[in-house]
Amino acid sequence: MSKIALFGAAGAIGHSIAAALRAQGRPYRVVGRSRQALAANFGADPLAEIVTWNPDDPDAVRTAASGVDAIVYCVGVDYSKFELHPELMRKTLDGAVAAGVPRMLLIGTVYPYGRPHTTPVREDHPREPHTFKGRMRKAQEDLLLAAHAEGRIQGTVLRLPDFYGPGVDKSFLDRAIQAATRGGAADMVGPLDKPHEFVFVPDVGPVVVRLVDTAEAYGRVWHLAGAGVTTQRELYEEIVRQSGRRPKLRVAGKTLLRLAGLFNPFMREMVEMHYLVTDPVLMDDSALQQLIGPVGKTPYPEGIRQCLQAAQATVRS
Template identity: 35%
Template structure:
């Protein structure tokens, strides 16, 4: 059964929210986007409203008339414990008031280290990090809202993402921006460990599928990702596509700690370094079996990302 009509409301105009918008507009859906400013670079037919999404009254107003609500907000990295749960709680209220499905995007922090075992959706939430704990509690809150009958919820989980519009990510500007300029890519942890990276347009498509399909409700799904390679191999492909000789600079933990003394968002990345110090391989076979595997091949995805960064660089010049 699919949901083909109605208004689709996206909370968040970052790379994930914009990729959801891309997918929905391609399918001819009506879209309203929600952010703090009320401004975003979107097609004319897409409505944008501004306000404080942590205010339940505003979120109810912004969600009015929706058949599906997408939660793709992400507060500053160093403000997660205080800002993230209230944002989600208010967006749940908006979806409940509208009688809409709620599709939330999550990362994989709630699992904690797996000693290199592949990440599957049935892993326990065993995170010992501050942000992993926040993620686990928020995910449990979403499932409680679904199981109690208050809301109809589906969760899509993605790994570190890359692609057009993605700047602040482990595979963002420090890799692609520097590759197109011929500078050394900066990565954290051990670049020779396998690491799954997710292409942001694939995230948008996956979330829209979850919003359309009734069988998606009531659980979390790992969204399709390209084939897993080591971070070094990933970076080498990016440089190949950029037509530059590959150069990579890996920052050890001691260096990150020193820089983090003066940079709170960077300091927050240090507790997540375990993801780059052991194999971090995401299994999306449940999604593929149920809905099909739409993962973009890795070289194609990296090539598209390099082209976006190159266009951005020429536009800045």
């Protein structure tokens, strides 16, 4: 079995992939800037090899990539610094090629598509990003796919929709989950009744592990869709039903996001991506399932149950 290095392992998706590798008894490498953070997250797992990197140091990148058969790239950046995405990808690609890594899988987003022309969206949908963040994500993808076309490395992209899961705080649903367990208001970004989809983070890891080991996966883009089309309001009502509490619902539209952005940099950065709530990109992942077989997707009620359970455990501790 190939050894996989997770660049950006400390995030939610990295944890999911690590869990899938652990379930198979496969050794893996976790790569990040902070050894302390990596040790806190993976130090108890004897299968995890901890390696730090400095993307600005070519030798450090090459060392972090040496001796693995594939890199799964899920490096995150601050929401206000998306210009770093192509820059970090270029540096990582150069180091991976220098180290002789055969394959790389990028965890991508729907941002490069821009506003959808069709519903659902297949992988051959035009990439026409009208936002800065979309252009940066497209540039990141282009670097990897160009390296594949040039024969420097085998590259592929797995695009995900919005996600949620136990302990995942960067989710549209997290504030409602926290309000249902800790009290306070459920702050959400609306409108809430538009179609939407979410992928449950623990479902991602097994798909990534299967995809990275599939030779036919490389040289193109794949989709992993959520567990069906829903709405944020439906999921809020599911949180209410399961928790037995109805926290006050505060919904921020684009105007309120813009006003909040005068004081909150993160809210300011969300304004340009608000179209994803009003004009959602709903994904078709039939091609992925034809390639690797049926994909397990946790139903929304069960995903909400696990999120609430994890949040309640945090309260008790």
